[in-house]
Amino acid sequence: MTTTLGQTQYGKAETRVVRVTRDGATHHLKDLNVSVALSGAMEAVHLSGSNAAVLPTDTMKNTVMAFAKKYGIASAEDFGLLLARHFVTAQTSIHHARIRIEEYAWERAPGGSGHSFVRRGGEVRTAEVAFDGERCQVVAGVTGLVVLNSTDSEFWGFARDPYTTLPETRDRILATEVDARWRYAWDGTDGTDTPAPGWDDAWARARGDLLAAFEGTYSYSLQQTLYAMGSRVVEGSTADAAVDEVRLSLPNRHHFLADLAPFGLANEDEVYFAADRPYGLIEGTVLRDGAEARLPVTG
Numbered sequence: 001m002t003t004t005l006g007q008t009q010y011g012k013a014e015t016r017v018v019r020v021t022r023d024g025a026t027h028h029l030k031d032l033n034v035s036v037a038l039s040g041a042m043e044a045v046h047l048s049g050s051n052a053a054v055l056p057t058d059t060m061k062n063t064v065m066a067f068a069k070k071y072g073i074a075s076a077e078d079f080g081l082l083l084a085r086h087f088v089t090a091q092t093s094i095h096h097a098r099i100r101i102e103e104y105a106w107e108r109a110p111g112g113s114g115h116s117f118v119r120r121g122g123e124v125r126t127a128e129v130a131f132d133g134e135r136c137q138v139v140a141g142v143t144g145l146v147v148l149n150s151t152d153s154e155f156w157g158f159a160r161d162p163y164t165t166l167p168e169t170r171d172r173i174l175a176t177e178v179d180a181r182w183r184y185a186w187d188g189t190d191g192t193d194t195p196a197p198g199w200d201d202a203w204a205r206a207r208g209d210l211l212a213a214f215e216g217t218y219s220y221s222l223q224q225t226l227y228a229m230g231s232r233v234v235e236g237s238t239a240d241a242a243v244d245e246v247r248l249s250l251p252n253r254h255h256f257l258a259d260l261a262p263f264g265l266a267n268e269d270e271v272y273f274a275a276d277r278p279y280g281l282i283e284g285t286v287l288r289d290g291a292e293a294r295l296p297v298t299g
Contacts, residue, residue: 012035012036017032017068017073018031018032032101036060038096040094077140078199098128099127102124102143103126121144123142123145125141126140128141138186141179141182145177146175149174155220156169176252178229222252230284
């Protein structure tokens with residue numbers, strides 16, 4: 001029996017870096033969790049144990065810290081692009097770099113000191129940057145974005161079999177925790193005449209489009225809402241930050257009417273039991289016409 005080495009990669013996962021920028025008495029925070037994955041001409045380390053082509057993962061951690069000092073962190077996407085290009089161009093054995101970043105948001109404390117912050121909820125901004133020496137791929141996203149509509153949602157007319165017990169409803173709570181990723185058309189190959197998009201503005205616009213579509217869609221199914229959300233992001237993107245693909249994963253956070261009859265109480269769509277599991281999981285991709293699907297089905 002013979003074997004062949006397949007695709008490999010290695011890197012440093014989850015380097016936490018917090019960058020403080022001091023503008024007089026007013027401070028600014030960037031709080032990132034950075035994961036680096038590299039691949040290329042590194043077969044020898046697997047086949048013979050030679051480390052000659054292997055950049056230590058500790059060096060990757062140090063590079064993240066040093067780049068945060070040298071260049072600052074304009075945005076998660078900008079920082080990822082800096083790192084990806086550095087690793088590919090600095091080592092001949094490295095042909096491809098993928099940088100995944102989670103950004104944790106902080107808000108200013110209400111006292112107005114300029115240096116006190118409060119961590120914002122469970123929502124996390126994400127960015128994934130890949131570079132192969134010629135082209136970039138930038139994927140932005142958000143996880144942990146919990147949303148709920150207390151009406152304007154129905155679910156009826158569904159298929160039935162002998163095991164179906166779910167009643168139809170013409171008015172229900174629709175709630176989900178949005179996990180969304182969107183891929184930009186920009187790939188960095190147009191030269192200096194076409195600068196990178198303003199990533200912060202592009203991310204904020206896409207997040208706003210997700211929320212607007214969720215709020216504004218009278219929903220007959222979470223699948224319908226998913227398509228409306230993805231379409232809104234693609235159609236709302238601007239020419240300099242055009243979005244070609246949106247991948248959404250939407251767990252259906254079920255809310256069931258509580259049975260209050262044993263207590264002699266009527267429940268007229270007022271009191272619900274929020275079930276955390278099991279839950280429906282709706283996933284899908286929305287593409288700009290003519291665009292190619294590249295985002296994986298699972299994260």
